[in-house]
Amino acid sequence: MASSISLWVFLYVFWFLLSGHTEPLLLGFGAISCAVVVFIAYRMDVIDHEGHPSHLSFRIIPYWVWLCIEIVKSNIDVAKVILSPKLNISPVMFKTKANQSRELGQVIYANSITLTPGTVTLGLEDGILEIHALTIEGAKGVLSGEMDRRVCKVKGKMEGHNE
Amino acid sequence: MDMIFDILSWFFILAGSAFVLIGAIGVIRLPEVFTRSHAAGMVDTFGTALILLGLMFQAGGFNLVLVKLVMIGFFLFFTSPVSSHALVRAALADGAKPLAEDGSNLEGAYKEKGEK
Numbered sequence A: 001m002a003s004s005i006s007l008w009v010f011l012y013v014f015w016f017l018l019s020g021h022t023e024p025l026l027l028g029f030g031a032i033s034c035a036v037v038v039f040i041a042y043r044m045d046v047i048d049h050e051g052h053p054s055h056l057s058f059r060i061i062p063y064w065v066w067l068c069i070e071i072v073k074s075n076i077d078v079a080k081v082i083l084s085p086k087l088n089i090s091p092v093m094f095k096t097k098a099n100q101s102r103e104l105g106q107v108i109y110a111n112s113i114t115l116t117p118g119t120v121t122l123g124l125e126d127g128i129l130e131i132h133a134l135t136i137e138g139a140k141g142v143l144s145g146e147m148d149r150r151v152c153k154v155k156g157k158m159e160g161h162n163e
Numbered sequence B: 001m002d003m004i005f006d007i008l009s010w011f012f013i014l015a016g017s018a019f020v021l022i023g024a025i026g027v028i029r030l031p032e033v034f035t036r037s038h039a040a041g042m043v044d045t046f047g048t049a050l051i052l053l054g055l056m057f058q059a060g061g062f063n064l065v066l067v068k069l070v071m072i073g074f075f076l077f078f079t080s081p082v083s084s085h086a087l088v089r090a091a092l093a094d095g096a097k098p099l100a101e102d103g104s105n106l107e108g109a110y111k112e113k114g115e116k
Helices: A002-019 A024-044 A061-082 A103-114 A136-143 A146-158 B004-028 B034-058 B062-092
Strands: A094-095 A117-123 A127-133
Touching: A002 B062, A024 A136, A024 A146, A061 A103, A061 A146, A061 B004, A061 B034, A094 A136, A103 A146, A103 B034, A103 B062, A117 A136, A117 B034, A117 B062, A127 A136, A127 A146, A127 B004, B004 B034, B034 B062
Parallel strands: none
Antiparallel strands: A094 A127, A117 A127
């Protein structure tokens, strides 16, 4: 019930920011539509910790800042590779272990790898990531495990009861 | 002040466009679907982020337009890796062979049981 209410509040804020209406009639319509959406989500049984990750703490924000810097760096690297006349790519495929204890952490890690250009996650099964990298340097960057450690740090704080 | 914002806005929009262009060149130059997906990933992370940043300076202060632009960026941040992943996964499922070396000998790579 508590998560249904917080989902409604979240949806209503979202609705208001997108619409920008302040007339009482339209505000009422917005409230009703959000309530209908929450009801449907409740019926579909998708209001769980994954569909509504209210347990995601603010500790993820420093991680995002770090991730954005990494994205900028790898973008410049990939741009250099594309623009170099010789096109010196060395595509490589490999598997690596995600050390996060739960699926959400593993998905954050896999998504972060895909977000940085030059590396794409092809699959995630039982905590084993399959990765395709454009260059061998990109592959080594992933295998250095820095991103893995940082996600673990964020997730460790979020899942304090687990491990 | 408007002048500074205009210059910053121009700078970011032009830089974003440049990255979109480089991504497009990459999609043409790179050999097959998996390597091309890296170039496409450049377009939907840095390219769009820079263009959105440039547009934010044109929003004219702190208002709903700015909030909406931030939201677009926020949702792209979550949806674009999912779509790139779905794309390469679909290519794999369709039987496309990645033009890639086996990297299981790299330091730190996970090795399956039975493999040396």
